[in-house]
Amino acid sequence: MEPSLSQSEPARRPIVRLRPKAEARAIRHGFPWVYADELVLDRRTQGLAPGTLAVLEDAERRALGLVTVNPASKITCRMLDRDPEAQLDQAWFEVRLARALALRDRLYPAPFYRLVHAEADGLPGVVIDRFGDLAVVQPNAAWSEVHLPALVAALVSVTGVATVIKNGSGRARGLEGLAEEMAVVQGKAPAGPVPVPMNGATYMADLMGGQKTGLFYDQRENHAFAARLARGARVLDVFSHVGGFGLAALAGGAETALAVDGSAAALELAAAGAAASGFGARFSTRQGDAFAVLEALGAEAAQFDLVICDPPAFAPAKPALEAGLRAYERVARLAAPLVAPGGYLVLCSCSHAADLSAFRNASARGIGRGGRRGQVIHTGFAGPDHPVLPQLAESSYLKALAFRLDG
Numbered sequence: 222m223e224p225s226l227s228q229s230e231p232a233r234r235p236i237v238r239l240r241p242k243a244e245a246r247a248i249r250h251g252f253p254w255v256y257a258d259e260l261v262l263d264r265r266t267q268g269l270a271p272g273t274l275a276v277l278e279d280a281e282r283r284a285l286g287l288v289t290v291n292p293a294s295k296i297t298c299r300m301l302d303r304d305p306e307a308q309l310d311q312a313w314f315e316v317r318l319a320r321a322l323a324l325r326d327r328l329y330p331a332p333f334y335r336l337v338h339a340e341a342d343g344l345p346g347v348v349i350d351r352f353g354d355l356a357v358v359q360p361n362a363a364w365s366e367v368h369l370p371a372l373v374a375a376l377v378s379v380t381g382v383a384t385v386i387k388n389g390s391g392r393a394r395g396l397e398g399l400a401e402e403m404a405v406v407q408g409k410a411p412a413g414p415v416p417v418p419m420n421g422a423t424y425m426a427d428l429m430g431g432q433k434t435g436l437f438y439d440q441r442e443n444h445a446f447a448a449r450l451a452r453g454a455r456v457l458d459v460f461s462h463v464g465g466f467g468l469a470a471l472a473g474g475a476e477t478a479l480a481v482d483g484s485a486a487a488l489e490l491a492a493a494g495a496a497a498s499g500f501g502a503r504f505s506t507r508q509g510d511a512f513a514v515l516e517a518l519g520a521e522a523a524q525f526d527l528v529i530c531d532p533p534a535f536a537p538a539k540p541a542l543e544a545g546l547r548a549y550e551r552v553a554r555l556a557a558p559l560v561a562p563g564g565y566l567v568l569c570s571c572s573h574a575a576d577l578s579a580f581r582n583a584s585a586r587g588i589g590r591g592g593r594r595g596q597v598i599h600t601g602f603a604g605p606d607h608p609v610l611p612q613l614a615e616s617s618y619l620k621a622l623a624f625r626l627d628g
Contacts, residue, residue, distance in 0.1 A: 275290045289364030318380070345365075421498075424464065443619075451470035456527045511552075518559055549583040557592070
């Protein structure tokens with residue numbers, strides 16, 4: 222008896238095809254996304270379930286690689302593997318995770334870092350932050366939701382972490398049509414905030430209820446630079462979250478640090494981190510809307526030797542760009558008068574849509590409108606555990622500008 226097709230070979234994967242005028246060269250050279258208007262969106266393609274694996278072909282029917290398809294997303298296809306026959310099993314994930322881990326092991330003496338930075342680490346839409354023997358996974362693309370069990374098994378195998386938390390929240394999942402969910406998928410939930418050593422301070426990360434994965438590792442290098450400016454300084458850390466710049470500044474020898482944030486829970490974690498670091502007596506907090514607090518400090522004629530403003534993304538997408546740049550300009554305008562003569566102002570942006578030039582110009586305008594002048598002494602970006610895929614501008618999102626203001 223002849224074997225059936227299903228017994229002798231795997232079912233053929235569906236094929237999605239680029240339109241004749243679509244630029245296949247960009248895909249061949251490493252661009253990882255295909256937008257809906259670049260594809261032949263026939264009824265069969267539109268009927269594919271989000272997260273389906275398919276073979277991407279150019280208009281001449283030449284295979285370009287294995288992609289994941291989500292007809293509900295503007296980014297309809299994400300490149301997974303140049304081999305159209307690749308199998309997304311645990312071993313496939315282990316290869317990518319081992320490569321990501323090798324970089325972080327070389328960079329950091331302790332296992333606290335971003336382990337996977339989405340497309341730049343070969344796992345599109347997937348973010349994994351590591352906190353010692355715990356890891357937080359953000360499966361922000363439909364395919365990673367489908368293959369989460371294999372990903373988690375590979376993560377445990379490669380890193381040896383005991384606990385894996387799924388953080389299914391955030392704007393990116395909404396764009397993929399995914400529901401929000403927070404769950405422990407391996408091991409046990411932490412009993413409380415997790416202490417994270419970084420730049421000579423101890424940060425307290427709420428992995429189950431905090432923002433994003435509980436801590437922003439991307440600012441680590443910029444924290445370190447600001448700490449070099451902080452020796453003997455009075456420091457103001459605005460949009461501080463769990464004390465990012467303020468605690469690093471105290472570790473660098475700051476005299477005092479005042480953390481400002483709208484979240485009482487975040488400030489409680491910041492204060493706990495200051496106490497755990499031995500800085501409690503030099504650290505204080507002020508809860509409130511950051512703009513309102515900046516205005517109030519101005520009215521009080523408060524002065525600081527180092528002011529840092531690290532706001533959320535005011536321009537997360539192009540439609541918000543102009544309004545976002547006005548918000549960055551306003552931050553700079555309100556913060557500049559608070560800087561003592563000859564002091565320092567650090568301004569940050571994590572907006573994808575605002576490139577470095579636009580952000581620098583908005584910051585300079587705001588400083589000028591605040592009655593000050595200054596020189597840029599440092600331009601910072603995300604740390605090396607947040608690698609950049611050179612073909613994908615969106616993977617380079619974080620900018621930090623350090624100004625020395627006039628006397």
